Structure formats: structure tokens, C-alpha cells
Amino acid sequence: MHRIISNERISPNVGRMVVEARYVALHRKAGQFIILRINEKGERIPLTIADADPVNGTITLYYQIVGKTTTDLSLLHSGDWITDIAGPLGHPTEIKKYGTVVCVGGGIGIAPIYPIVKAMKENGNKVIVLIGARTRNLLILESELSSSSDEVIACTDDGSYGRHSYVTDVLKEIVSREKVDFVVAIGPVPMMKAASEITKPKGIPTMVSLNSIMVDGTGMCGGCRVTVGGEKRFTCVDGPEFDGHKVDFDELMIRLNTYRDDEKRSMELHHTCKLEGAMPHGT
Numbered sequence: 001m002h003r004i005i006s007n008e009r010i011s012p013n014v015g016r017m018v019v020e021a022r023y024v025a026l027h028r029k030a031g032q033f034i035i036l037r038i039n040e041k042g043e044r045i046p047l048t049i050a051d052a053d054p055v056n057g058t059i060t061l062y063y064q065i066v067g068k069t070t071t072d073l074s075l076l077h078s079g080d081w082i083t084d085i086a087g088p089l090g091h092p093t094e095i096k097k098y099g100t101v102v103c104v105g106g107g108i109g110i111a112p113i114y115p116i117v118k119a120m121k122e123n124g125n126k127v128i129v130l131i132g133a134r135t136r137n138l139l140i141l142e143s144e145l146s147s148s149s150d151e152v153i154a155c156t157d158d159g160s161y162g163r164h165s166y167v168t169d170v171l172k173e174i175v176s177r178e179k180v181d182f183v184v185a186i187g188p189v190p191m192m193k194a195a196s197e198i199t200k201p202k203g204i205p206t207m208v209s210l211n212s213i214m215v216d217g218t219g220m221c222g223g224c225r226v227t228v229g230g231e232k233r234f235t236c237v238d239g240p241e242f243d244g245h246k247v248d249f250d251e252l253m254i255r256l257n258t259y260r261d262d263e264k265r266s267m268e269l270h271h272t273c274k275l276e277g278a279m280p281h282g283t
């Protein structure tokens with residue numbers, strides 16, 4: 001059982017939770033994630049470890065409220081408990097001195113970018129961060145990223161804040177303006193695909209973190225299968241980070257849509273049960 005220290009809304013659809021997970025806090029590295037289950041009958045969902053405090057034994061998670069489990073997560077309070085937190089899972093990001101590193105975060109992908117930005121900076125890289133969201137109040141972590149990097153460029157799709165453009169348009173400008181040695185792109189699949197297509201002709205190594213559907217997180221169920229360089233790989237044990245120039249993004253998009261109708265039904269049933277005063281578990 002894991003005690004929640006704090007749980008707050010930082011934008012209309014994003015929550016930040018600090019929760020006790022002593023082993024994870026001590027051993028996690030940038031790029032790794034946990035799989036949590038709110039209660040015994042709950043669904044297992046993966047979330048990136050955005051930050052950790054090994055002294056107090058806590059980790060920080062940022063979650064976008066998109067469906068049943070993330071809605072349930074947003075309703076918990078400090079002092080409540082989460083039944084299971086398994087991790088740290090996945091391979092850590094390969095952190096070393098590359099030279100100039102551009103980190104691109106889209107939407108909730110800004111949260112997983114944060115520990116990578118910090119680690120890249122601590123390892124002597126020049127770090128340029130591009131963050132993007134649909135509109136101003138969905139942009140997260142700008143001040144934290146500013147204090148951990150050399151430059152942060154914020155973009156919004158509707159022009160309500162920062163540059164009125166997609167992060168990938170700015171990435172295109174930067175790779176034409178200066179020598180870039182490594183790119184990290186995390187966010188919606190179309191964004192990671194576009195970023196990889198920009199860097200490929202220039203031969204800039206590009207790492208993406210894939211958000212495939214995960215169930216067991218141990219390489220056994222096959223739920224998170226992706227194709228990378230023509231080979232089958234499992235995001236939970238072989239990833240979550242892969243060479244963006246080799247990922248079959250089109251297949252990933254199709255697989256991510258597989259359960260969309262079930263997820264919608266689960267959310268609708270959840271709302272109905274709440275209105276009737278009964279909280280369903282594991283629906």
C-alpha cells in the first residue's frame with residue numbers, strides 16, 4: 001500500500017500526485033515508469049516517474065485525465081492509499097554527453113521529458129526544450145523546465161501562449177539553425193512520427209518513448225507489442241524508448257485505437273454508476 005502525500009490539479013485535465021514508493025524512489029532513473037493499480041479490482045495503468053525524492057521515499061506522477069482510472073486517480077486525496085505501484089520498469093534513458101540535445105514534449109509528454117531534461121543538463125549537454133499543447137492552460141512544467149535547461153520554447157496550437165505553431169515546426173527551424181546531436185521526442189504518436197521524419201534526413205539520432213497499451217508490464221501478455229526496425233518488440237521490457245527512425249508509428253496508432261469503444265463504454269458506465277451513487281470497481 002502506498003500513501004498519497006499530495007494530489008492536485010495543475011491544469012484543467014492534468015493532475016500531479018506525490019505518493020510514497022520508497023523502493024522506486026531509490027532506484028528509478030530518467031525514462032522509467034511504474035504500473036499502478038488504485039485498488040484490488042482496478043485496472044493497471046503505466047505512468048512515467050517524473051521526479052523522485054529518495055530521502056522521503058516519494059515519487060511524483062503527472063497524469064492526464066482521459067478515462068476511468070485517471071479520473072479515479074484525480075478523486076483521491078492526501079492520506080488516501082494506492083494498492084499497488086510496481087517499478088521502476090523499462091530501460092532508463094541513455095544519458096551521456098551528446099553536445100546539443102533538443103527535448104520535445106507534447107501534451108502530457110511534457111511530464112516524461114522533465115527528468116530527461118534534468119539528467120541531460122547534469123551531464124553537461126546544452127539542452128533546448130520545446131513544449132507544446134493545444135492551448136495555454138494545458139501547458140505544464142514550463143518554469144521547472146526553464147530552471148533545468150538552456151532554452152525553453154513554448155508553443156500552442158491556438159496561439160494563446162508562446163509561439164503559435166506546432167513543436168515540430170520549431171524543431172525544423174532549430175535543426176536548420178544549428179548543429180543538433182540528439183533529439184528526444186515524447187507525446188502524441190503523430191508528433192513523435194513528425195519529429196522523427198524531420199531528423200531522419202539529417203541523420204540526427206532521435207529517441208521516442210512509446211505509449212502502447214500495457215497490461216502486465218512483464219513481457220508476457222503481448223499487449224504493448226510494437227514493430228521497430230521490422231522486428232517485434234515489447235514496449236514494457238524492451239522500451240519504452242526506441243529509435244524513432246525505426247518505429248512503425250502507423251501500426252502503433254492502429255493498435256492504440258483497438259480498445260477505444262470499450263474504454264468509452266467503461267467511462268460511460270462509470271459516470272452512470274456514480275450518478276446512481278454506486279462506485280464500480282474494475283469496470
Ligand SMILES: Cc1cc2nc3c(=O)[nH]c(=O)nc-3n(C[C@H](O)[C@H](O)[C@H](O)COP(=O)(O)OP(=O)(O)OC[C@H]3O[C@@H](n4cnc5c(N)ncnc54)[C@H](O)[C@@H]3O)c2cc1C
Nearest residue numbers: 045046047048062063064067068069070211212213214263
Ligand atoms: C510507458 C508509458 C508511460 C506513460 N506515462 C504517462 C504519464 O506520465 N502520464 C499520463 O498521463 N499518461 C501516461 N501514459 C498513458 C497512460 O497510461 C494512459 O493515459 C492511462 O492508462 C489511461 O487510463 P484510463 O483508464 O484513465 O483511460 P482509458 O479510457 O482506459 O484509456 C484512454 C487512453 O489511454 C491509453 N491507455 C488506456 N489503458 C492503457 C494502458 N493499460 N496502458 C497504456 N495506455 C493505456 C489509450 O491510449 C487509451 O485510448 C503512459 C503510457 C505508457 C505506455
Ligand code: FES
Nearest residue numbers: 215217219222236
Ligand atoms: S505489457 Fe504485457 S507484454 Fe508488455
